[in-house]
């Protein structure tokens with residue numbers, strides 16, 4: 001078994017789509033980034049790479065590489081899943097939290113879980129996503145950005 005953590009932050013700006021967990025959320029601002037800036041999927045990928053001892057998404061998908069400009073983070077997640085599978089692991093479980101003052105994530109959480117479970121090739125019961133405000137404190141509370149954290153447990157594929 002291996003455990004990993006991931007953390008990511010993206011800035012909220014005008015004229016960008018807000019995509020979190022592969023769901024487009026209608027909101028006045030979106031997250032800035034080289035890819036689609038899906039902060040939740042980025043944190044989850046980092047937790048999986050961390051568990052495998054394989055660095056982070058900046059190493060795997062450099063933001064200096066035009067191949068990833070505007071990239072759909074779900075496609076990147078599937079690449080991380082392939083790497084995990086080839087390394088002999090499968091998901092035990094993933095737990096994560098989105099830290100955002102606005103907008104409300106709860107209406108979108110089930111769809112996010114479905115997307116992520118599908119990309120991780122695991123049952124939806126192995127994926128948990130939570131959301132919290134920071135009671136208006138800090139950059140998330142001021143609406144300047146959104147953060148996400150993830151922990152994951154990887155288990156050896158032959159174990160049931």
Ligand SMILES: Nc1ccn([C@@H]2O[C@H](COP(=O)(O)O)[C@@H](O)[C@H]2O)c(=O)n1
Pocket residue numbers: 099100101102103104105106107130131132133134135
């Ligand atoms: N962006 C968010 C933040 C929170 N939620 C949900 O609201 C509940 C209360 O949040 P607090 O920060 O006041 O504890 C929380 O448990 C989430 O279910 C949300 O949907 N979107």
Ligand SMILES: C[C@@]1(CO)OP(=O)(O)OP(=O)(O)OC[C@H]1O
Pocket residue numbers: 008009032033034035036037038042057058059061062063064068069070071
């Ligand atoms: C995903 C990558 C690559 O497009 O770009 P961003 O969308 O800027 O995201 P970040 O969280 O900074 O992580 C790594 C990057 O290399």
